Amino acid sequence: MATKTVTIDDLRANKTKKSFYILIEGKVYDVTKFIDEHPGGDEVILAEGGQDATEAFEDVGHSDEARALLPGMFVGNFEGGGVKLKSGAAAAQASRVAGAVEQGSNLMYFVPLGLLGAYFGWRYYTGAA
Ligand code: HEM
Structure with a gap:
């Protein structure tokens, strides 16, 4: 059948x-x-x-x-198989969460890079280099 x-x-x-x-x-x-x-x-x-x-x-x-x-x-x-039928609000929230996670992962790169830059800047100005 x-x-x-x-x-x-x-x-x-x-x-x-x-x-x-x-x-x-x-x-x-x-x-x-x-x-x-x-x-x-x-x-x-x-x-x-x-x-x-x-x-x-x-x-x-x-x-x-x-x-x-x-x-x-x-x-x-x-009919849609495993496709999720989300309400508009739920879909909007999901994309907001994804956006926030992405923003967070960008910060993970920029914060250490910024600190490194600040450190070398400080060494340069204090003549320690
Ligand atoms: C056909 C679908 C479903 C079946 C066959 C089903 C079956 C069961 C069974 C057998 C239990 C007893 C505990 C266990 O064995 O896990 C249970 C508990 C429960 N179910 Fe479902 N369920 C279904 C759908 C849902 C849905 C859609 C919800 C929505 C939130 C839900 C909410 C709960 C809750 C809150 C309990 C806990 C009750 C308690 O511990 O006091 N169930 N369900």
């Missing part, structure tokens, strides 16, 4: 307690029956409807037992 491909429209159409899909690592699961049994409560799952729940799922550090439940609820692969 060919694996079904779930589109973003399918994902968004199934986010009520009557029918609920969740997207984790490029795979879509039908958790309708599981929501009420979820040890972490229904609300946290309901909050992930229509979007990529990978981060939320991984952040909790779910056990192997929790992961073993997933195949039984498998619906199909998400």
Whole structure:
């Protein structure tokens, strides 16, 4: 049997307690029956409807037992594969973080270089060279 491909429209159409899909690592699961049994409560799952729940799922550090439940609820692969479906705000924040890290790594070069320059400048002016 060919694996079904779930589109973003399918994902968004199934986010009520009557029918609920969740997207984790490029795979879509039908958790309708599981929501009420979820040890972490229904609300946290309901909050992930229509979007990529990978981060939320991984952040909790779910056990192997929790992961073993997933195949039984498998619906199909998400159309975008492993592509992350981030909200605009999350994407903007990610790029800000990347920018800050880059700025930090530039400083790592310039601070020691600046200190070295200051040292040789000082030696030059004090005639110690
Ligand atoms: C189909 C997806 C999911 C399955 C099968 C699942 C399954 C489970 C299971 C079995 C536990 C008990 C502890 C463990 O074995 O790790 C658990 C706990 C928990 N889950 Fe999920 N979960 C799912 C999705 C989510 C999502 C999307 C969130 C969102 C944040 C979430 C949040 C939590 C939290 C906070 C706990 C801890 C509850 C506690 O220790 O009091 N889960 N989950």
